[in-house]
Amino acid sequence: MNKLSDILALPKQKGDFGIEIEVEGRNLPEVDTPYWKTEPDGSLRNGKEYIFKRPYLLKTVPALLRALNKQFEQAEAKLEFSFRTSVHVHMNMQELSYHQVLNTIYTYLLLEAPLMEFCGESRKGNRFCLRMEDAEGLVGELQHLFSTGEYGLHKIGRDRVRYASINIEALKKYGSLEFRALAGTADVDRITTWCTALSNIRDFACTHNSPSDIFNLFADIEAEAFQQLVLKGVAPAFEYPGMVKDIQRSFSLAIDLPFAYAQSEELKKTLKKFPGDADLIIMDELE
Amino acid sequence: MDNLEYNDIFQQYHRNLVSYCGEIVYVREVFENKEVRIQYLRNRNVATVPFSRERFSVIKARLGMVNILDSVVYVTRLPVRKMGIGLNKDNVRAVSLNTPYPHGRNDTIFELLALTDVGLYKTLTNNFPTFSTAIEATTAPHLPTVAFDRQFAVAADRTIHYKTHPVGMVPKGKTDVSNIVFLKPYKHLSILLDNNHEQTIRHSCTA
Numbered sequence: 079m080n081k082l083s084d085i086l087a088l089p090k091q092k093g094d095f096g097i098e099i100e101v102e103g104r105n106l107p108e109v110d111t112p113y114w115k116t117e118p119d120g121s122l123r124n125g126k127e128y129i130f131k132r133p134y135l136l137k138t139v140p141a142l143l144r145a146l147n148k149q150f151e152q153a154e155a156k157l158e159f160s161f162r163t164s165v166h167v168h169m170n171m172q173e174l175s176y177h178q179v180l181n182t183i184y185t186y187l188l189l190e191a192p193l194m195e196f197c198g199e200s201r202k203g204n205r206f207c208l209r210m211e212d213a214e215g216l217v218g219e220l221q222h223l224f225s226t227g228e229y230g231l232h233k234i235g236r237d238r239v240r241y242a243s244i245n246i247e248a249l250k251k252y253g254s255l256e257f258r259a260l261a262g263t264a265d266v267d268r269i270t271t272w273c274t275a276l277s278n279i280r281d282f283a284c285t286h287n288s289p290s291d292i293f294n295l296f297a298d299i300e301a302e303a304f305q306q307l308v309l310k311g312v313a314p315a316f317e318y319p320g321m322v323k324d325i326q327r328s329f330s331l332a333i334d335l336p337f338a339y340a341q342s343e344e345l346k347k348t349l350k351k352f353p354g355d356a357d358l359i360i361m362d363e364l365e
Numbered sequence: 366m367d368n369l370e371y372n373d374i375f376q377q378y379h380r381n382l383v384s385y386c387g388e389i390v391y392v393r394e395v396f397e398n399k400e401v402r403i404q405y406l407r408n409r410n411v412a413t414v415p416f417s418r419e420r421f422s423v424i425k426a427r428l429g430m431v432n433i434l435d436s437v438v439y440v441t442r443l444p445v446r447k448m449g450i451g452l453n454k455d456n457v458r459a460v461s462l463n464t465p466y467p468h469g470r471n472d473t474i475f476e477l478l479a480l481t482d483v484g485l486y487k488t489l490t491n492n493f494p495t496f497s498t499a500i501e502a503t504t505a506p507h508l509p510t511v512a513f514d515r516q517f518a519v520a521a522d523r524t525i526h527y528k529t530h531p532v533g534m535v536p537k538g539k540t541d542v543s544n545i546v547f548l549k550p551y552k553h554l555s556i557l558l559d560n561n562h563e564q565t566i567r568h569s570c571t572a
Contacts, residue, residue, distance in 0.1 A: 202423075202425050203422075203423035203424065203425040204423065205423070205446075205447070205449075205450050205456075206446075208442070208444045211427045212425070212427075212442060212444075213441070213442040213443055213444040213456075214427065214428065214429070214441040214442065215441040215442055215443035215444065215458055216443075216444050218441065237445060237446065238443065238444075238445060239443075239444050239445075240444065240445070240446065241444040241445060241446050242444035297556075330516075330556075330557050333553065333554070333556070333557065334528075337550075337553055341550060
């Protein structure tokens, strides 16, 4: 099994999550500790961005967030989380295989509606973190990734899908998936719940062979049961009336992905079996 | 809630399709006194109203197949960085199908990208003709194509199109979605129509 870091020849990084918190307000401190750094952000008004210096394990995230909040307290900072602010979370995917990366993306998309519901009303339709239903062009781009094998990872285009709620461009750059949806906050519980949900999605993805398997599982069980199976202990934080219908719509929107994957796998198997007839087989598929 | 300066309003809203008090509108002009000339997509009426962030917001609705000028264009938004907050020419992709375009393929796309057609309004509000009505409409002499779902359309030759691909046929005399015969690689698409995951509002008048 080739790992993403090997496929893309990325410098290896340990840890689960990188976190970027955008904040506006007064008396915002210049934090520079072994864990956090501060950067200016032109898109904010009187704002700063607080960033992990490197990825950290999920279990250390709450302590690191508490440490940042302490810095805010000491500086007597008045935090404001306007519509311009957000929390971007990078989840490390370097140790995962191509199939596991696809599984993670597909599972996230199936559950995108409840995940976005958690992130805040102002994030729906927001041009900096568009959902699959806001920007279906994302599915077209993903179809390419799902149908071209590991090679497709090298071909992820720049600035074509970056402003989706799940940014796959970060795969090529850092070996991570970037989740851009969470509205601005420094709340320890809220950010930890969000990271736990994403981590559970990744864990779930690693226990399945392919997006087709996940499609079949989803088709066999109720949407609510699927949500609980994937999100485990944090599932209740992502429940709301109308969730089932919304997940079913996501299933409809993302249906091309497992089939793009399955058809390309089928074609690969056939080509392996009859290597001399490659042209005929491809023509037959096109017809 | 903090409000925006004229330049910000112009940059983010001018020539964008947005929601104004829950109605889908196209922002035609932004004036320096922060008034905005809007055109309602539903009926093409024009009004000038004061700008406020509370009243103007993004459209939380999906695109897809658009019935326009007796044909169909498949429209999606791309998750790219552009300054406009709504739908606009820079973030919308309109793709024609492999079907006849009675008013010309380019002219139809051009009309769509003006972003003021009522067909676009119907797609955004998920309002499509029933399958039987769509089939009946395709029998007109100018060979129209008609979308009956955000993702599906039927052409005059009874070919079924899913997004931008022909994926099956409906036999002559049949008018129910269950009668659609999908090509082998697209058989799974029947799930989408059987379960109406899109929760489409069907109407039986012509598109």
